[in-house]
Amino acid sequence: xxxxxxxxxxxxxxxxxxxxxxxxxxxxxxxxxxxxxxxxxxxxxxxxxxxxxxxxxxxxxxxxxxxxxxxxxxxxxxxxxxxxxxxxxxxxxxxxxxxxxxxxxxxxxxxxxxxxxxxxxxxxxxxxxx
Numbered sequence: 864x865x866x867x868x869x870x871x872x873x874x875x876x877x878x879x880x881x882x883x884x885x886x887x888x889x890x891x892x893x894x895x896x897x898x899x900x901x902x903x904x905x906x907x908x909x910x911x912x913x914x915x916x917x918x919x920x921x922x923x924x925x926x927x928x929x930x931x932x933x934x935x936x937x938x939x940x941x942x943x944x945x946x947x948x949x950x951x952x953x954x955x956x957x958x959x960x961x962x963x964x965x966x967x968x969x970x971x972x973x974x975x976x977x978x979x980x981x982x983x984x985x986x987x988x989x990x991x992x993x
Contacts, residue, residue, distance in 0.1 A: 868938055907954035 900906045927935045935942045950957040
């Protein structure tokens with residue numbers, strides 16, 4: 864029986880506390896980067912300097928993931944996480960031009976790789992220097 868059943872049945876006392884947690888601290892963004900993050904609409908990334916990691920929760924979620932359906936299966940039903948969900952939770956934009964690190968681009972450019980991986984060609988855009 865999954866832990867969520869105890870919570871659903873209003874019996875949280877029967878749960879064994881999750882004891883293994885970790886914290887991941889990310890380096891601070893250099894202040895010179897702040898205007899570029901702001902201009903790209905990624906200024907909310909500055910708030911993600913510390914991530915609390917619950918390994919037991921991650922394991923439980925991984926066990927319930929069904930890749931063939933792209934959903935999590937719980938006793939109470941299915942759950943799908945969309946890009947819009949991530950955008951709402953993080954405050955990061957999901958529309959507009961792609962931001963690409965041209966210093967690491969493949970030999971033939973990004974076009975063939977995107978065609979191969981995603982199945983469509985990217986529209987041509989003018990690069991923004993900065």
